[in-house]
Amino acid sequence: MAILAPDAPVVDADDAARPSLRTAIPERTGHVGERRDLRTVPFGDTFNVVGSAAAGIALATLLFGWLTPMTGIIGWLIVSFLCFLGIYAVLSSLRADRLAVSERIMTALFYSAGVLLLSALVFVILFTVVRGFPAITNLNFFVETMKLAGPLDPLTMGGIAHAIVGTLIQIGIALVITIPLGITTAVFLNEIGGPFARFVRTISDAMTALPSIVAGLFVYAAVVTLITNQRSGFAASLAISVMMLPIIIRASDVVLRLVPHNLREASYALGTSRWRTVWSVVLPTSRSGLVTAVILGTARGIGETSPVLLTSGVTAGWNLNPFSGPMISLPLQVFDFVKSPEPNMVARGFGAAATLVLLVLTLFIVARLIGGKGPGQLSDRQRRAAASASARDLQRILASQGRSPGSPVTRAERRAQPPKGKPPRDLQWRLAQRALAPRPDRPTEENPS
Numbered sequence: 001m002a003i004l005a006p007d008a009p010v011v012d013a014d015d016a017a018r019p020s021l022r023t024a025i026p027e028r029t030g031h032v033g034e035r036r037d038l039r040t041v042p043f044g045d046t047f048n049v050v051g052s053a054a055a056g057i058a059l060a061t062l063l064f065g066w067l068t069p070m071t072g073i074i075g076w077l078i079v080s081f082l083c084f085l086g087i088y089a090v091l092s093s094l095r096a097d098r099l100a101v102s103e104r105i106m107t108a109l110f111y112s113a114g115v116l117l118l119s120a121l122v123f124v125i126l127f128t129v130v131r132g133f134p135a136i137t138n139l140n141f142f143v144e145t146m147k148l149a150g151p152l153d154p155l156t157m158g159g160i161a162h163a164i165v166g167t168l169i170q171i172g173i174a175l176v177i178t179i180p181l182g183i184t185t186a187v188f189l190n191e192i193g194g195p196f197a198r199f200v201r202t203i204s205d206a207m208t209a210l211p212s213i214v215a216g217l218f219v220y221a222a223v224v225t226l227i228t229n230q231r232s233g234f235a236a237s238l239a240i241s242v243m244m245l246p247i248i249i250r251a252s253d254v255v256l257r258l259v260p261h262n263l264r265e266a267s268y269a270l271g272t273s274r275w276r277t278v279w280s281v282v283l284p285t286s287r288s289g290l291v292t293a294v295i296l297g298t299a300r301g302i303g304e305t306s307p308v309l310l311t312s313g314v315t316a317g318w319n320l321n322p323f324s325g326p327m328i329s330l331p332l333q334v335f336d337f338v339k340s341p342e343p344n345m346v347a348r349g350f351g352a353a354a355t356l357v358l359l360v361l362t363l364f365i366v367a368r369l370i371g372g373k374g375p376g377q378l379s380d381r382q383r384r385a386a387a388s389a390s391a392r393d394l395q396r397i398l399a400s401q402g403r404s405p406g407s408p409v410t411r412a413e414r415r416a417q418p419p420k421g422k423p424p425r426d427l428q429w430r431l432a433q434r435a436l437a438p439r440p441d442r443p444t445e446e447n448p449s
Helices: 013-017 043-067 073-093 098-136 161-191 195-207 212-228 233-257 261-269 274-285 287-302 306-311 330-338 343-371 380-400 411-416 426-436
Strands: none
Touching (some): 043 073, 073 098, 098 343, 161 195, 161 233, 161 343, 195 233, 212 233, 212 306, 233 287, 233 306, 261 274, 287 343, 306 330, 330 343
8 A cells, every 4th residue: 555645735926925924032132120129228329318418408508699589498498409309310310220210319209208297297396395385394284274363374373274174075075976986887888888878978078078167056056056055065075076977987987998808708608797797807807997097086176176166165164064064175275375465375375285286196106005006916915815815725625635734735736835925926826726626527428329
């Protein structure tokens, strides 16, 4: 039998002249630039920054003092900063490529913005403390009232004790009202959803821009004139609650959105209900953020003046009853002091403002201590408590198995034991506890085949 070779394919003349379709590989490979560390500043770049700053200041001083008729400290600062950026860009281009130069310019802009913001905050605090220093150095300023002191009396007489107590009472009542409503509303917006939730979110977002005088007028018309017929600390607390509530709702809503969905899915996989998941998983995970949201709302409400002026009134003595009589707060006391032409009263006003700033800073520090490190992270105290609970669970499991604590332990049991002086990580502790948990025997089904 003869083997025939296959016929050769017939190639048309047009097909032969047509170029073949294939991927063209470039002859030159792309140049890989030098690796840059964005977290640190190069040693040579530090001299560029210092030299550019000095040259920018000198050039701006030359322009303002000799070459041009420009004057003013603000203009001098702006021109100095622009000269600094230009000189810094030129010096950076001598040793780096275009991408690195633009990156360093943007880094300088961001650092400058941070320094400007921090400088403004420090300036406000220092200016308030310096102007009120003659008043806050006297102990009577914090333990006495203005009932027996007048505008012409020295700073060794009178104080703001009644304003401090009034502020704490009003903010306390406002927090009792706003914390349950704000967090519950935020949970509703995240866990329920729907058209009504979108409507509520829109209303709460719009209320964040509500002028405080409008809230004060509303409470004055609805509570003071129709129900109580007198100004009181409770009416001021209601006005402050109206201002705090949208802040707490909005901030809590953002925090609850950051909770990972896999935590909810894991809770649902264990058979828990929605509200049990919210109470045991979502809220503990976002605890630090919720505390921060409450503190933000408190900082907004503690500095309100106009609604308190309309609803609580002014008093120079003690009033511990929020439901009867006028009750002054620190912002209103500052307003009452600084409108006086007497220097001692103005000093008392700045002293009250410094006290208010110190109170807000204390609230933020307490919030960070209570809130912990972040979502899903535990503080050292909570880690020690988890390690102690792990040790108790291990002893209970050994006792249920009829083993003494001194008997040899398995590898899983060693992982469950907390090391000395260093609590275990949460994930490792959970895996160890899962390994120690007894597993039910599954019945073996017979093969029907």
